[in-house]
Amino acid sequence: MDDSQDLFVGEDGRTRSVTVDLYNDSSLQVEISDAVSERDKVKFTVHTKTNLAHFKKTEFSVVRQHEEFIWLHDTYLENEDYAGIIIPPAPPRPDFEASREKLQKLGEGDGSMTREEFAKMKQELEAEYLAIFKKTVAMHEVFLQRLAMHPILRRDHNFYVFLEYDQDLSVRGKNKKEIFGGFLKNIVKSADEALITSMSGLKEVDDFFDHERTFLLEYHIRVKDSSLKADRMTRSHKNVAEDYIPISSALNVLGTQESSAISRSFIKLAELFEKLRKVEGRVASDEDLKLSDLLRYYMRDSQAAKDLLYRRARSLADYENANKVLDKARMKNKDVKQAENHQLVCCQKFEKLSDSAKQELIDFKVRRVAAFRKNLIELTELELKHAKVRAKATFCARGSAHHTVLENSKM
Amino acid sequence: MAAEREPPPLGDAEQTDFRELEDGEDLFISTASTLEVGFLSLYVDNVNRSEATEEVSLDSPEREPILSDEPSPAITPVTPTALVTPRIDPVMFERCKEELEEEANGDSFDIDISVSDPEKTSLSIFNKKEFSVKRRFSDFLGLHSKLASKYMHIGYIVPPAPEKSIVGMTKVKVGKEDPSSAEFVEKRRSALERYLERTVKHPTLLQDPDVQQFLESSELPRAVSTQALSGAGILRMVNKAADAVNKMTIKMNESDAWFEEKQQQFENLDQQLRKLHTSVETLVCHRKELSVNTAAFAKSAAMLGNSEDHTALSRALSQLAEVEEKIDQLHQEQAYADFYLFSELLSDYVRLITAVKGVFDQRMKTWQKWQDAQAMLQKKLEAEAKLQYANKPDKLQQAKDEIREWEGKVQQGETDFKQISKTIRKEVGRFEKERVKDFKAVIIKYLESLVQTQQQVGLFFFLSFVKDSVE
Numbered sequence: 001m002d003d004s005q006d007l008f009v010g011e012d013g014r015t016r017s018v019t020v021d022l023y024n025d026s027s028l029q030v031e032i033s034d035a036v037s038e039r040d041k042v043k044f045t046v047h048t049k050t051n052l053a054h055f056k057k058t059e060f061s062v063v064r065q066h067e068e069f070i071w072l073h074d075t076y077l078e079n080e081d082y083a084g085i086i087i088p089p090a091p092p093r094p095d096f097e098a099s100r101e102k103l104q105k106l107g108e109g110d111g112s113m114t115r116e117e118f119a120k121m122k123q124e125l126e127a128e129y130l131a132i133f134k135k136t137v138a139m140h141e142v143f144l145q146r147l148a149m150h151p152i153l154r155r156d157h158n159f160y161v162f163l164e165y166d167q168d169l170s171v172r173g174k175n176k177k178e179i180f181g182g183f184l185k186n187i188v189k190s191a192d193e194a195l196i197t198s199m200s201g202l203k204e205v206d207d208f209f210d211h212e213r214t215f216l217l218e219y220h221i222r223v224k225d226s227s228l229k230a231d232r233m234t235r236s237h238k239n240v241a242e243d244y245i246p247i248s249s250a251l252n253v254l255g256t257q258e259s260s261a262i263s264r265s266f267i268k269l270a271e272l273f274e275k276l277r278k279v280e281g282r283v284a285s286d287e288d289l290k291l292s293d294l295l296r297y298y299m300r301d302s303q304a305a306k307d308l309l310y311r312r313a314r315s316l317a318d319y320e321n322a323n324k325v326l327d328k329a330r331m332k333n334k335d336v337k338q339a340e341n342h343q344l345v346c347c348q349k350f351e352k353l354s355d356s357a358k359q360e361l362i363d364f365k366v367r368r369v370a371a372f373r374k375n376l377i378e379l380t381e382l383e384l385k386h387a388k389v390r391a392k393a394t395f396c397a398r399g400s401a402h403h404t405v406l407e408n409s410k411m
Numbered sequence: 412m413a414a415e416r417e418p419p420p421l422g423d424a425e426q427t428d429f430r431e432l433e434d435g436e437d438l439f440i441s442t443a444s445t446l447e448v449g450f451l452s453l454y455v456d457n458v459n460r461s462e463a464t465e466e467v468s469l470d471s472p473e474r475e476p477i478l479s480d481e482p483s484p485a486i487t488p489v490t491p492t493a494l495v496t497p498r499i500d501p502v503m504f505e506r507c508k509e510e511l512e513e514e515a516n517g518d519s520f521d522i523d524i525s526v527s528d529p530e531k532t533s534l535s536i537f538n539k540k541e542f543s544v545k546r547r548f549s550d551f552l553g554l555h556s557k558l559a560s561k562y563m564h565i566g567y568i569v570p571p572a573p574e575k576s577i578v579g580m581t582k583v584k585v586g587k588e589d590p591s592s593a594e595f596v597e598k599r600r601s602a603l604e605r606y607l608e609r610t611v612k613h614p615t616l617l618q619d620p621d622v623q624q625f626l627e628s629s630e631l632p633r634a635v636s637t638q639a640l641s642g643a644g645i646l647r648m649v650n651k652a653a654d655a656v657n658k659m660t661i662k663m664n665e666s667d668a669w670f671e672e673k674q675q676q677f678e679n680l681d682q683q684l685r686k687l688h689t690s691v692e693t694l695v696c697h698r699k700e701l702s703v704n705t706a707a708f709a710k711s712a713a714m715l716g717n718s719e720d721h722t723a724l725s726r727a728l729s730q731l732a733e734v735e736e737k738i739d740q741l742h743q744e745q746a747y748a749d750f751y752l753f754s755e756l757l758s759d760y761v762r763l764i765t766a767v768k769g770v771f772d773q774r775m776k777t778w779q780k781w782q783d784a785q786a787m788l789q790k791k792l793e794a795e796a797k798l799q800y801a802n803k804p805d806k807l808q809q810a811k812d813e814i815r816e817w818e819g820k821v822q823q824g825e826t827d828f829k830q831i832s833k834t835i836r837k838e839v840g841r842f843e844k845e846r847v848k849d850f851k852a853v854i855i856k857y858l859e860s861l862v863q864t865q866q867q868v869g870l871f872f873f874l875s876f877v878k879d880s881v882e
Contacts, residue, residue, distance in 0.1 A: 112686075215720050222715045229708040236701035243694040250687040257679055260843065262850045269854055272861075369721045376727055387869030394865050398858035401851075 018297040018371055019142055027051055030148045030163065032141040033061065037133060041065055042094045044140055048163045055164060066093055068162065068169050069140055075158045076147075083311045084356030085153060086364060088146040089300035091139040099129045117249040124242060124281070131285060135293065142297070193310050206354070212361050213309055220302040227295035234288045241280035248273035265401055272397040276390065283386050290379035298368060305364050312357050315350045322346040544629060548575075551603055554625045558616060563766075564773045565827075566834035568842055569616070570609035571762040573602035601751060605759060612845065663775050667832065673839060674771055681764045688757035695750045702742035709735035734871050741864045748860035756853045760846065767842060770835055777831050781824030788817040 027050060034045035047061045073090040076082055103125050106118070113121070147153045162169070248270045255266030322343040329339035555572035562569050576595075611617050611626075665671045709732045716728030795810040 215718070218718045219715075222711070222718045226708070226711040226715045229704065229711040233701070233704040233708045236697060236704045239697040240694065240701055243690065243697055246690040247687065247694060250683055250690060254680075254683050254687065257676075257683065260847050262847050262854075265851060265854050269858075272858075365721065369724050372724055373727070376731060384869065387865065391862070391865040391869055394858060394861040398855070398862050401855050401858055 018138075018294055018375075019146060019367060025149065025151075028148045028154055030141075030144045032137050032144070035133070035137045037094075037096070042133075042136065044137065046144065046163060054160060060164060060166075062163065062166050064162070064169075066091070066140070069143060071169065072147075072158060072162050073143070076153065076156065079156075082153065082156075083315070084308070084353040084360065085150070086301070086304045086308050086360045088143055088150075088153075089297075089304050091136070091143045094133075094136040096129065096132060099125065099132055103129065113246075114249050114253070116252075117245055120245050120249075120277075121242075124245070127281075128238075131288070135289075138293075139297075189310070192314070208358060208361075209309070209312070209354075216302060216306050216309065220299065220306060223295055223302060224299045227292065227299050230287070230292040230295050234284055234292050237280060237284035237287060241277050241284055244273045244277035244280065248277065268397055268400055272393055275393040279386050279390050279393070283383065286379065286382045286386070290375045290382070294371065294375045298371075301364070301368070305361060308357055308360060312350075312353050315346070315353050319343075319346040319350040542627070544626065546625070548599070548603070550625065551606065554610075554621060555606075557621050558610070558619065561619070561621075562616070563769060564776070566770055566773060566831040566838060567613075567615060568763070568766050568770050568838045570606055570613070571766050572606050573599060598755075601755065602759075605755070609763075609845075613841075663778050669836070670771070670774070670832070674768075677764055677767055677771075681761065681768070684757055684761050684764065688754065688761055691749065691754045691757060695746055695754055698742055698746040698749060702739050702746060705735055705739035705742060709733075709739060737871050738868060741867055745860065745864045748857060748864075752853050752857045752860065756849065760849075763842075763846075767839070770838065774828070774831050774835055777824070777828050781821070781828050784817060784820040784824040788814070788821050791817050 029049040031047050032044050033047040036043045042065070044064050044066075045061055046064050047059075048055075049059050051058060070090055073087070076087045103122075106121055106125060147156075147159055153159070251266050251270035251273065255263045255270060257263075258266060322339070322345075326336075326339040326343045329336045552572050552575070555569070558569045576599075610622065616622055712728055712735060713732035716725045716732060719725040719728055791810065791814045795807070795814055798807045798810050
């Protein structure tokens with residue numbers, strides 16, 4: 001169990017596995033130093049270290065809940081100034097339901113398990129619970145760290161408030177109407193997106209963005225699919241590992257019941273399965289962290305990049321419209337000045353957005369490649385390590401099985 | 412007509428009939444003649460035989476009339492004492508190998524038998540070194556039912572045959588080409604092979620003429636009594652029910668601690684093996700799932716690699732996909748080993764132990780018979796005493812005759828009981844030895860398979876890692 005705990009502690013404390021620091025600027029360091037899980041909510045302790053003048057202190061902590069993270073994310077989204085930036089995806093809601101249910105079912109007692117079996121299952125489920133907990137902490141932390149690293153986003157006033165204000169932000173969760181409203185907004189948005197991209201007047205003149213759009217559309221679908229399949233594979237791995245528990249236990253009982261020559265073989269086999277269970281469990285959790293989480297994060301991040309492209313396309317559409325209005329005004333010779341101003345504003349907005357988006361998309365690619373490389377290499381190293389442990393365990397077991405055969409045949 | 416038949420009611424009449432069987436007698440012949448229930452009388456009547464079988468046949472589409480006239484032609488009544496002396500060199504049948512291959516239509520199997528050291532055997536039939544015969548699945552079942560009826564009630568542990576699976580078989584017959592039916596056929600073939608191997612390993616059974624005929628003769632008369640819904644099938648169910656009721660009512664005074672101990676031991680073993688078997692089946696299922704999911708992920712990763720526009724990363728993802736694909740293959744192989752080595756062994760032994768428990772039950776029945784004979788003798792003695800008093804000389808003679816008859820039966824009962832106890836002790840000893848051997852061999856094979864797959868996983872990742880680190 002120590003191994004998988006190390007995965008979080010041993011790493012560079014600042015950057016988590018799914019993203020990398022492109023700017024290498026340590027003037028604002030944010031981390032989640034502690035987290036407490038209560039009945040149905042999690043309380044995160046956000047710890048900040050900074051030498052920026054804006055803050056009153058150089059080191060401080062506040063306690064935040066999930067809703068407050070979402071609030072912060074939404075304020076960024078709604079801010080026009082950040083339209084040309086990929087807004088880091090919001091962390092998913094902490095969800096312990098499944099894990100809690102399993103623990104409860106185990107507790108309600110299945111008389112068919114031996115005491116040891118029960119203890120092992122409990123240990124497994126508790127480890128699972130802990131892993132989910134760590135993951136949700138990591139996701140919230142990554143969100144904040146990306147904001148802290150970004151030269152523009154880190155200067156947001158709401159961000160300062162989030163980090164510093166030591167009272168409750170009084171941000172209530174969205175009520176039903178607002179959630180519904182959110183759904184509607186999404187539907188409108190995707191309809192709008194479809195409309196804009198299909199408008200013939202809006203042929204993409206810029207090769208870069210054309211390529212990016214094609215790429216992102218396909219990539220997002222593929223990474224979503226991979227994330228799903230990786231999840232299923234990890235789940236299956238966990239199932240296989242868990243299956244070893246009753247097998248090992250039954251073999252142990254058989255071994256102790258037996259008085260014949262095979263009792264030792266049974267016990268050795270039971271020990272082997274126990275070792276294998278631990279290894280398989282770690283393989284599953286490594287896959288989960290290095291592969292599933294990575295893919296899931298980039299599914300969300302690529303969605304955020306797509307959103308950026310949409311905003312740019314929207315702004316381009318506005319610019320084109322402004323041009324049309326200007327032309328009409330010039331023809332009719334009415335409100336020309338007004339139209340000219342409007343067109344200028346739209347043009348500036350579009351160009352600023354485009355420049356910013358270009359840089360952001362380039363950064364996105366760099367980040368993505370670096371994160372994948374790091375995780376794939378780490379995954380391979382871990383798999384190799386596990387394979388060695390597995391091979392050694394089975395090799396030894398086979399050796400001792402042969403040995404007992406030889407022993408017994410001599411008798 | 413078949414649908415209207417009902418199993419005969421479990422009255423006292425049937426039970427006494429069963430108990431009065433002479434030991435060596437063919438179970439089917441005697442019961443068929445004594446039970447007067449409607450559908451079973453068809454069994455004895457030769458003319459209607461083909462009708463009966465045609466209507467209830469589920470096993471094979473071809474309906475040929477039965478070749479021989481007698482109800483169970485190949486069963487030759489055998490007295491137990493003659494078989495107990497093993498004259499066969501044990502080396503011989505240990506090396507008698509068989510391989511089963513199944514034929515196209517899925518119901519017929521080729522048995523390849525190779526006999527080593529034919530000179531050592533005193534059985535004249537095995538004079539060829541290698542020969543091959545064709546047998547149907549129902550033939551195996553027929554062989555088993557014959558052996559069971561001949562040997563189980565005198566204490567021999569007869570290896571159980573694989574079970575019929577109506578669902579599985581219909582799927583194969585319907586001609587579905589999917590992998591699950593191929594799996595089913597392979598599973599069945601492997602089970603039949605193990606069954607046959609166990610049967611010929613048993614020194615007493617190998618000498619049985621039915622077994623020899625099964626292994627040797629080119630044509631076997633169709634085994635009728637194995638069909639699931641035939642008259643004989645229903646008779647079997649009735650027997651089983653009767654036995655279960657009997658078991659509850661027999662209270663045996665166990666004077667032999669060995670038997671008590673052994674019975675407990677087998678009870679425990681049975682429980683644990685069943686539990687283990689269930690767990691292993693779950694493992695097989697999950698490993699298959701894992702294999703499927705790994706393959707799906709590999710494909711997905713390959714596609715992701717294709718759409719990735721950074722060349723080096725794209726390559727790395729494709730490599731990951733390849734590795735995962737290979738791992739999926741390994742998972743499949745491992746699942747195969749899990750199943751055929753581990754799970755099937757366990758299920759075989761669960762059924763074998765049921766046979767062992769059956770043999771212990773037979774001993775109880777024998778004991779009961781002995782006790783009943785004693786009780787009857789007592790009654791006859793009392794009756795004779797009464798007659799003495801009443802002074803009826805003709806009835807007195809009859810009473811004395813009956814007493815002599817029952818004294819003989821008591822003697823026989825005691826001998827039978829002692830015999831079956833002795834046989835069981837020997838059988839259990841042999842069974843335990845075989846069991847230890849079986850399990851040891853499988854454990855080693857299973858570990859071998861694990862070692863193989865683990866090594867390969869390591870190799871794949873190592874290779875891909877080397878490639879990756881070059882970038």
